[in-house]
Amino acid sequence: MISPEMMDELTMKDGSLRSFSYVGGYPIFYLCTQDGVMCPECATEFLAEGETLSAAEVNWESMMFCERCDEEIESAYEVPEDEDIF
Numbered sequence: 001m002i003s004p005e006m007m008d009e010l011t012m013k014d015g016s017l018r019s020f021s022y023v024g025g026y027p028i029f030y031l032c033t034q035d036g037v038m039c040p041e042c043a044t045e046f047l048a049e050g051e052t053l054s055a056a057e058v059n060w061e062s063m064m065f066c067e068r069c070d071e072e073i074e075s076a077y078e079v080p081e082d083e084d085i086f
Contacts (some may be wrong), residue, residue, distance in 0.1 A: 001032070002053050016044045021058055026073040029064065030057055031055040036067035 003012070010018050010028075018028055027066040030043035031054045038046060043053060045066075059075045066073060 002056060003066050016040065017047070017056075025056040026060070026076045028056055030067075031057070031067055032067075037064050037073065038068060038079045039066040039073055042066050042068040058071070 009022070012018060014017050017040045020027055028040060030038045030040065030046075032038060032043075032046060033052055038053075047053065059073050061075050061077045061078065063075065064073045065071065
């Protein structure tokens, strides 16, 4: 579970979750307690429904899609062509 201190860092003034890291501007994705990958927008909605998140990570090079909206989650660097899709 994400600590309250980390949640404070990840939550913007309007109540939404950060899409990019504060330092470096790297794209962030979120994991729900069932280990589902979520984009920041869906993770914000998930929290509003009273659920909890287990982690927030930078997507360095993986091709992944949000479990809720099926949108691709941006990666910091180009995804290698032989990379498996999560």
